Amino acid sequence: MDDPPPGRTTETAESRQRWGWSGHGEGAKVEKDAVGLFLDDVAYAFADISVSALPAILAVYMLGDIRPFGARTATLVAWLTMVVVAAVIRGGWVTPLGSDVPGWVTLAPSLVLLRFLYFNAALALAGYGGAAISGELALPLESVGFAFVVGVLSAALFPRLAEDVSRRLADS
Template sequence: MGDPPGRETRPARSARRSSWYGLGKTTTVEKDGVGRFIDDLVYAFADVSLTGLPVLWHVATTATNRYAGVKTAALVAWTTMVVGAAAIRGGWVTPLGTSVPGWVSVTPLLVVFRVFYFGVALAVAAYGGGALAVEFALPLESVAFAATVAALAVGAFPRFAEEYYRVASAYVDAWKARPR
């Protein structure tokens, strides 16, 4: 049985992961739980960080340094999203709103969606948490807010990505089938 459109379920259902031996040589090996989690953590770090880079760069260059503020909330949200994505990819956590395990596949349509989705989630967590810390003097609540927003965003991402992929693919197929 293949993966549903827009989803990658193999890593969630298997202990096998690809390994690189240098000079273009790769193989697939069986990994224990710790090795799988580290592999999934590296994958999730790249996925969340690269697509969230515009917002992370904006926060890093424009927010002021405070004990608890926008940068702290962004760091907490970023870390929560990476760990959550790794847990979902490895099959340890089931995504919200769907029974299909695993993470979202990497396709051009879904990369565009990732940039928008992760950017909005990181911005809401960072600036919302920063506002709680600065405006209302609630530093611990700002960290909790950022972690909660990030956890909910990454948990719901596979479901939203499925719907986006289904709709966007239909539009792309209709565009390709148009009379010329």
């Protein structure tokens, strides 16, 4: 494949190698099986999304209601869904929506603000939108479904958005 689009990395989607640690203070690229690849990608996606979205996560968990299907539950469902979807995109098992390029988003400094705004907005929408569906409309299980859909779509669309933002930043 040619060079990946700006803001995207395809190396992990096209390779079975990931960085490993030998336990002797040295790291190296090692070949991993499918389970090892998935676990590595889940750990990466969890860190990527969780660090960026920490303000929304804390706000919902500190200020949210404690109903079984309230904002906390909806946020948790969306958060974990986003992590799994990002992991399968990073590993190359699926391609993101709106793009035929496999792989996740680079950790470029120019995309830090985008990550912060995007992931916090997605989790706030899922959490408080799910709470509104559960509370005001009295549809508790639908709130979980709403959070799941928000999680899938937000993670699946993020690589394309990051690609577009990186192109605009490169052009300016």
